Amino acid sequence: MIYFDNVSKHYTDNSVALHEVTLSVAPGEFVSIVGHSGAGKTTLLKLLLAEEQPTQGAVYFHSTDIHQLRRAHLTKYRRRIGTVFQDFRLLPNRTTYENIAFAMEAAGRLDDEINADVPHVLDLVDLGDKMWNFPHELSGGERQRVGIARAIVNQPDVIIADEPTGNLDPINTYEIVQILKKINDLGTTVVLTTHNKGVIDSLGKRVITMDSGRIVRDDATGRYVL
Amino acid sequence: MTRQADTFYNTVLKSMILAFKRIIKTGFVNFWRNGFVSTSSVVVMSITLFVIGSLIFVNEMLDSSLNLLKDKVDINAYFTIDAPEESILAVQSTLEQLDEVEKVTYISREEAEVRFRERHKDKEIEIQALNELGTNPLLASLSIKAKDPSYYERINNFLQSDESTVSKDGVPIVAKVNFNDNKTAIEKLQKVIKGIETFGLAVSIVLIVVSIVIVFNTIRMTIYISREEISVMRLVGASDAYIRGPFVFAGIMTGLISATITLVAFYPLAIWLGPGTQEFFGDFNLFVYYTQNFGKMFLIIMSSGAFLGALSSFLAVKKYLRI
Numbered sequence: 137m138i139y140f141d142n143v144s145k146h147y148t149d150n151s152v153a154l155h156e157v158t159l160s161v162a163p164g165e166f167v168s169i170v171g172h173s174g175a176g177k178t179t180l181l182k183l184l185l186a187e188e189q190p191t192q193g194a195v196y197f198h199s200t201d202i203h204q205l206r207r208a209h210l211t212k213y214r215r216r217i218g219t220v221f222q223d224f225r226l227l228p229n230r231t232t233y234e235n236i237a238f239a240m241e242a243a244g245r246l247d248d249e250i251n252a253d254v255p256h257v258l259d260l261v262d263l264g265d266k267m268w269n270f271p272h273e274l275s276g277g278e279r280q281r282v283g284i285a286r287a288i289v290n291q292p293d294v295i296i297a298d299e300p301t302g303n304l305d306p307i308n309t310y311e312i313v314q315i316l317k318k319i320n321d322l323g324t325t326v327v328l329t330t331h332n333k334g335v336i337d338s339l340g341k342r343v344i345t346m347d348s349g350r351i352v353r354d355d356a357t358g359r360y361v362l
Numbered sequence: 363m364t365r366q367a368d369t370f371y372n373t374v375l376k377s378m379i380l381a382f383k384r385i386i387k388t389g390f391v392n393f394w395r396n397g398f399v400s401t402s403s404v405v406v407m408s409i410t411l412f413v414i415g416s417l418i419f420v421n422e423m424l425d426s427s428l429n430l431l432k433d434k435v436d437i438n439a440y441f442t443i444d445a446p447e448e449s450i451l452a453v454q455s456t457l458e459q460l461d462e463v464e465k466v467t468y469i470s471r472e473e474a475e476v477r478f479r480e481r482h483k484d485k486e487i488e489i490q491a492l493n494e495l496g497t498n499p500l501l502a503s504l505s506i507k508a509k510d511p512s513y514y515e516r517i518n519n520f521l522q523s524d525e526s527t528v529s530k531d532g533v534p535i536v537a538k539v540n541f542n543d544n545k546t547a548i549e550k551l552q553k554v555i556k557g558i559e560t561f562g563l564a565v566s567i568v569l570i571v572v573s574i575v576i577v578f579n580t581i582r583m584t585i586y587i588s589r590e591e592i593s594v595m596r597l598v599g600a601s602d603a604y605i606r607g608p609f610v611f612a613g614i615m616t617g618l619i620s621a622t623i624t625l626v627a628f629y630p631l632a633i634w635l636g637p638g639t640q641e642f643f644g645d646f647n648l649f650v651y652y653t654q655n656f657g658k659m660f661l662i663i664m665s666s667g668a669f670l671g672a673l674s675s676f677l678a679v680k681k682y683l684r685i
Contacts, residue, residue: 185597187597207602208601211599211600211601211602212599213599214596214597214598214599215598215599219597219598225590225593225594225597226594227591227594227595228591229391229392229395229396229591238595238598238600239598239599241384241604242595242598242599242600242601242604243599244377244380244381246380247380286598290599
């Protein structure tokens with residue numbers, strides 16, 4: 137489903153973010169990517185979202201080279217991927233409801249669908265009672281649940297979560313991981329990056345370990361080894 | 363097949379209307395919720411539109427006072443004492459047919475005397491001298507006004523050379539044209555007029571460019587605040603047009619609100635300055651001008667505001683759409 141073919145990314149001549157990475161992710165997998173800061177985890181995700189262009193190699197999504205897509209197609213491609221960020225990246229001037237509705241509006245969904253799906257997805261992340269609050273009125277854990285609700289509302293093929301628990305306390309971290317697991321159980325592929333040993337060990341799923349832009353381990357039911 | 367095509371176009375049309383509706387709504391909501399930033403954009407934009415409007419007023423004032431000055435310039439052709447009236451009238455009608463001439467007024471010898479007496483009614487010596495002469499020594503004349511001061515030289519040449527200004531026996535009936543007396547004054551006035559017009563244009567252009575740059579930067583700042591938002595929109599798969607739409611709409615709203623403020627602000631200002639301008643510029647009253655030309659001003663200010671707001675927003679968002 138996702139295939140990195142010998143991908144390198146150099147930011148300037150001296151800094152190599154990724155070095156000849158080859159990697160594939162099957163549909164329905166839950167893949168965790170671990171590594172120190174600067175190991176290349178975020179670059180890997182940015183390449184998958186086509187936020188960055190690879191210096192060498194290609195990234196395929198269902199056999200499409202995503203960096204060859206034209207802008208209009210890129211927009212459609214991104215709707216098939218749900219993204220969760222460490223810093224949540226909610227629209228500050230919009231309520232919980234509107235933040236999620238926005239992702240559906242952008243995808244051109246009808247008002248009826250939006251009215252039906254937004255409350256449903258908010259119930260799924262247990263935020264039904266915070267529908268009309270603005271992001272600054274929510275706790276970190278609640279904001280991240282809004283972020284996840286936004287990511288899944290368009291029923292994407294893949295959820296990309298870039299250190300989603302990085303800013304959260306252990307209890308909220310546990311809740312977020314449980315939600316991601318639930319999403320994966322329902323059939324959506326999840327790609328997660330994290331620093332958190334506890335998260336990895338509790339998941340018991342595939343773990344890819346990165347160091348200095350290279351993949352150094354790829355374990356089918358891995359633990360956090362660094 | 364046709365039915366399929368129809369359904370297809372219907373769907374496309376529906377989704378376009380839906381997107382348009384959402385863009386308007388989002389633009390409006392963003393404008394409202396970013397209250398402080400929107401207000402500062404409106405203030406800056408109002409000042410810009412105020413400058414543009416004031417420049418139009420100043421231009422009109424200059425125009426009207428220059429016209430007043432131009433109006434005061436004319437030349438007079440004096441005819442010999444024995445020139446028959448019909449010959450003078452013939453010259454008048456020939457002059458009136460010239461493209462350069464705006465108006466020719468005939469002043470007969472009798473009328474010249476009446477005017478002389480009127481002008482010197484307090485000066486006994488002049489009146490006495492006239493009375494003692496017994497006959498009227500004043501000459502008939504044609505007072506000629508050209509469409510532009512630069513035409514006087516040509517009119518003067520015409521008076522000196524045209525055959526209608528020569529009597530049947532070949533004697534010129536034009537005794538004197540006072541063009542040379544007025545020549546330096548006319549030339550100086552022309553230079554002044556040209557100078558004022560060029561200077562006014564240059565100042566207007568500079569002021570307008572400066573205000574546009576300030577508006578552009580203010581709006582760019584409001585959009586800079588939203589740069590994170592724009593990148594999030596891109597990443598959840600919103601199209602460029604869908605992201606840009608609300609910003610452009612908010613820009614147009616800023617422009618229209620500012621234009622309304624400016625138009626309203628001009629009203630008391632025009633009342634206040636009206637009498638002063640009337641006194642200073644003669645036949646120009648700011649208040650009368652504003653009320654009579656309100657339609658024109660409304661169109662110029664409103665469309666400048668909407669255009670400036672839309673263009674600034676469009677260009678400013680472009681910068682953050684690269685992802």
